[in-house]
Amino acid sequence: MKKQFAVIGLGRFGHSMAETLIQSGCEVVAIDTDEEKIQAISDLATYAVQVDATDEKALRTIGLQNVDTAVVSIGEDIEASILIVMTLKELGVKEIVAKAVTPIHGKILRNLGVSRVVFPEREVAIRLANSLAQPAIIDYMDLSAGYSVMEIPAPQGILGSKVRDSRIRERYGVNLIAIRRKIPIITDAGETDFKEDLKINPDPDDEIAVGDILVVLGSRESLASMRPA
Numbered sequence: 414m415k416k417q418f419a420v421i422g423l424g425r426f427g428h429s430m431a432e433t434l435i436q437s438g439c440e441v442v443a444i445d446t447d448e449e450k451i452q453a454i455s456d457l458a459t460y461a462v463q464v465d466a467t468d469e470k471a472l473r474t475i476g477l478q479n480v481d482t483a484v485v486s487i488g489e490d491i492e493a494s495i496l497i498v499m500t501l502k503e504l505g506v507k508e509i510v511a512k513a514v515t516p517i518h519g520k521i522l523r524n525l526g527v528s529r530v531v532f533p534e535r536e537v538a539i540r541l542a543n544s545l546a547q548p549a550i551i552d553y554m555d556l557s558a559g560y561s562v563m564e565i566p567a568p569q570g571i572l573g574s575k576v577r578d579s580r581i582r583e584r585y586g587v588n589l590i591a592i593r594r595k596i597p598i599i600t601d602a603g604e605t606d607f608k609e610d611l612k613i614n615p616d617p618d619d620e621i622a623v624g625d626i627l628v629v630l631g632s633r634e635s636l637a638s639m640r641p642a
């Protein structure tokens with residue numbers, strides 16, 4: 414069965430969120446008080462409903478209590494964002510993800526039991542700054558308490574070694590969680606193309622080859638030790 418989402422608030426963040434979830438094959442109920450925002454998404458969304466999401470009765474009529482996850486994406490009107498989260502809690506929605514614009518807003522949302530609070534602008538800025546400062550880094554994602562996940566081309570010194578012999582953890586203090594690799598394939602037209610393969614939890618006997626991208630998890634200091642000078 415398809416996963417069911419509600420996206421409440423269709424600003425730039427909410428609209429992109431709803432669009433991407435739909436493209437990923439999920440069912441999406443899109444909600445906004447603004448008729449234009451509803452019209453802009455109505456061709457895509459499973460349902461697009463113009464309603465005030467602080468109105469518990471209206472949400473119940475739409476069946477919002479049945480969604481797997483509700484995403485609250487309201488930045489400007491913090492009061493509305495908080496009231497909507499409270500309404501979703503009353504309805505018994507299990508997983509709520511909410512966008513926050515200030516630290517206090519984030520703290521209130523967490524205290525209300527939001528499973529995941531996102532600060533989109535701050536998060537994008539951190540990722541972008543890391544990739545600009547260190548062009549060798551392909552992607553970088555901050556987790557909590559000083560830990561991050563980084564994608565980086567396999568360091569020169571371990572090319573050709575098996576995962577077990579590369580001693581990545583001893584050398585750099587990071588855990589290898591996946592290897593991304595481009596595998597050559599022959600297309601129907603007889604041409605060579607490349608297929609992206611993501612090997613999660615690589616085998617100790619897997620060999621680290623030229624062109625491999627390592628996905629590693631560790632403290633920011635440990636990850637820094639892996640970056641090329």
Ligand code: ATP
Pocket residue numbers: 421422423424425426427444445446447450464465466467486487488489490493497512
């Ligand atoms: P952006 O994502 O574009 O940066 P933003 O997070 O600041 O913007 P807002 O401008 O706050 O987003 O807009 C969020 C959307 O939420 C608006 O389209 C607004 O109409 C809608 N909205 C605000 N209050 C409610 C509510 N009570 N019920 C439903 N929708 C609401």
